[in-house]
Amino acid sequence: MSSSEPAPLWDLPEPSRSASEPKASAPRARKPAAGAGKAAAARKAGPRKGAQQPAPELPVAKIVVDIPLAHLDRTFDYQVPDKLHEAAVPGCRVRVRFAGQLVDGYLLERTDTTEYERKLAYLERVTSSEPVLPPSLHAVCRSVADRYGGTLSDVLRLALPPRHAKAEAEPASEPAPPPEVPDVSAWSKYQRGPAFLDAVADGKPANAVWQALPGEDWPRRLAEAAAVAASCGRGAVLVVPDHRDLTRVHDACVALMGESSVVALIAGLGPAERYRRWLAVLRGGVQVVVGTRAAMFAPVADPGLFVVWDDGDDLHLDPHAPYPHVRDVLMDRAHATKSSLLVGGFARTAEAQLLVESGWAQAVLADRTELRAAAPRVTPVGEDFDVARDEAARVARLPAVAFEVARQSFAAGLPALVQVPRRGYVPGLACGNCRTPAHCRRCAGPLALPGGSVDGAPKPPACRWCGVPETAFRCQACGSVRLRAVIVGAKRTAEELGRAFPGIPVRTSGAAEVLATVPGHPALVVCTPGAEPVAEGGYGAALLLDGWALLGRQDLRAAEETLRRWMAAGALVRPGASGGRIVVGAEAGLSVVQALVRWDPAWHASLELSQRRELGFPPAMRMASVEGTPDAVASVLDDLPLPDTGEVLGPVPLGDFDPDGNTSRERALVRVARPEGKTLAALLHDAAARRDARKAAEPVRIQLDPLELI
CATH class of the missing domain: 3.30.70 (Alpha-Beta Plaits)
Known part of the structure; x- marks a missing residue:
């Protein structure tokens, strides 16, 4: 280890001795042990038999140890023994002795000299000679650590999957041949769309923020962009929020380029299969990677295109230190490799708007004629916070226009989508007299109705924290024993709609069961935001209920997130010319509602960014x-x-x-x-x-x- 670095944490100096403590006596001189002179002569003569010898070439290894302590976030020098000279290649996994413990590490490079003035410790062993950390990936991980103020070891844990020896021993597959140039005529609907793909084909760096049209087959469009990069012999990384999006994009890429050219990376694959696919990317056998959050570090060879879809989804933020965001990581990779970046979605975040306004990226939009032809008709329904929470306004939760729109969808033989912000049955209760929130007597947690029945009787309210039922509620403020619903969940909504539309099947999507697709037959599909299934042929209508519950959240991104969720649901509805309708439960005067009515997320993102600049909030x-x-x-x-x-x-x-x-x-x-x-x-x-x-x-x-x- 380098002598210029401080000693490890646990090597602390001995505490200073106080004046009252007795001084230790000086050690007495001892007689030299028998044979000591021979041992000294042997040391002068050279290393004893069996001792380790340094490697004949480049004997010093720069090692990053897998210890997530910020003051150890640097490389350490170790001696490479001659027996590991061939195995210790740059980028491989090693084991080293660090502060008396055997720890994992990665060999970054080998050199001739070291600045460490003492004797270097030897590498203990090479775990694997597979160069899993090439210089390009190390540079990306170092850049991400510096951007977020984290350590390199934390980023490496996110970037490198756990080793699986059996998968590593398998021979490398032959590189897939470049696919043919696909038909990208569908991109001509978007201004600057063909120009962006031309830049990708020519290997020129280009950055774009793409606003997809409602009803767009966006998995196919992303597959076409990746195929353009792959047809030129360059790689592509496509990152989507969840496994349902991953399945759609992967299927589109396979249909366009063949199965040998595409690999899907997702955490649920299992350690062996995940490592096998990751190695195929590392060894250059696959050109296109489609995956969720962890795929942002996929080590594609010669990358030409990076794509993030729906960058406003919070699944793109890694919950592990140093908490990197997919969009920012791909931006760094695109800049470092002189590649292209595409940020796509139906809505637009303030961060993406900043990229456009700064000139770093260009907006890829359809003109208003194309937009009007593709967008469904949006009808806002005014409701304020007091009315939405009032017991007498329950009938206004689904106004007459919503019933009319749903019936029209069923008459056309199409399903209707119902988006409810909260899951569960009745997740929020209050006193029926004074409107004070109802709390558990045991732990002060919020009370809720779980739904269902026991022996034919409805289940009593229960605490959402400790789960204890409350069979004898009494308001602590006024003494009333009456309860009322503050928030109605997806289960209760499905129950109410089933009674309102007899004979129409009701399906739910969310929580434990998320549907990927539903048939294009008359049905009510009740879901929570983000769990909307794709309907065959599109929905005839979408009812976006309880807008106050989304807009009223104490969150800086409440309006932006609400518009993103509304547009994700509305994009599944047929165009207005084909009878597609959206009813949104919010006041028409709100800017977020106006952005939905006009289908203009860019205008709303610009407004959000200007307000955050004024208030001094990110991304300004x-x-x-x-x-x-x-x-x-x-x-x-x-x-x-x-x-x-x-x-x-x-x-x-x-x-x-x-x-x-x-x-x-x-x-x-x-x-x-x-x-x-x-x-x-x-x-x-x-x-x-x-x-x-x-x-x-x-x-x-x-x-x-x-x-x-x-």
Whole structure:
């Protein structure tokens, strides 16, 4: 290990001796042991028989150890023994002795010299000679760690799947031949669409934000873009939010390029199959990768195109440190490899809008004529928060126009989609007299109706936290024993609609059972946001209920997320010229409703971005969240030098308070101007390194660009 680096954490100096303690006596000189002179002479003569010898060439290995401590986020030098000279190749997995323990690591490179002045420790063994960490992938992981203020070992755990020896021993498959250039005439509906594909075909870097038309066969369009890159001998990485989208895009790519040219990467494959497919990509046997979040690090050879679909979906944010986002990782990869990036979706996020307004990416849009021909007709229904929560307004939850639209869909032989923001039966209850939220007497958790019956009687309310039934509710505010529904879930909605439309089958999608497709026959399909199945031939109508529940969330991205969910559901409806209708339960004067009526997410994203600039929120600013115990958060903030534009917001308490008015966790937000984002990331990394070096006992969660700020 390099001598210029500080000693490991656990090698602490002995405590200083106080004046009252007796001094240790000097050790007495001992007689040389018999044969000591011979041993010294043997050492001078050379290494003893059986001792390890350094490799004849490039004997020094630069190793990154798999230890997620910020102050150890660097390489360490080790000696390569001659017996491992052939096996220790750059990028392979190794085992080394670190601070007395045997740990995993990756060999980054081999050199002739080292700056370490003492004797280097030898590599213990080479776990595998497979170069799983090539220089290009290491550079990506290092860039992601620096962007988010994390450690390289944390990013490597996200980027490299666990090793499976049997899969590794299998021979590499032959590279698939480049597919033929596909027919991309469908992209001509979009301005700058053909120009973007021409740039991909020519190997020129081009970045685009694509707004897909309602009813667009977007998996086919993404497959066409990937086939353009593959036809030129370059690779493509397509990242989608969930397994249903993955299945659709993978099938489209296989139909266009053949099964040998495409591989699907998803965590649910199992360790052996996942590693087998990942190795096929690493060894250059596959050109196109389709996957969920983990595929953003797929090591494709000579990448030409990176695609992220629906970048506003929170599934694109990795929940593990350092919490990278797919869009940002693919941006870094596209910039580093001079490749093209396509950010696609029916809606548009403020982050994607910033890419367009900054000139880094171009908008790929259809003209208004194409849009009017493809979009369904949208009818807003006014409802405010008080009316939506009132017992007397229950009939207004599904107004007359919604019944009419649903009947028209059934008359045309088509299913109708019903989107409900909350799952469950009745997930929220309140006092029927004073409207005070109903809580559990045992743990103060919220009460809900689970639905169903026991021995023919409806199940009583139960706590959503501890699950204890509440058979004798009494309001603590007014003493009433009456309960009323505050929020109606998907199960209760399906039950009510089944009675309202007798003879029409009702299907639900969400939670434990998410439907991928439904037949194109008259039916009511009740689902939660994100669980909308694709209907054969499209839906005849979509009823977007309880808009107040989505828009009323205490979240910076509430309006943006609401529009994204509405548009994802509305895109499954037939065009207005074919009778497709959308009824949205929200006031027509809201900007998010107007964006849906006009089907203009770019206008709404521009409005969102301008408001965040004015308020100083991401993506106009870069922001970091520091979360932990009050003492831990205070220690990080006290030890954090801020840039000139830096500002600390908070800390604010998280969770419940104890009887003394204290809380066990707090969170503070640190924001800086966007050009100083990398500086903030480096400062946070250094602060975490100092905490690790001090062996701070209380953990702190540091996250840059968090999705949830409120």
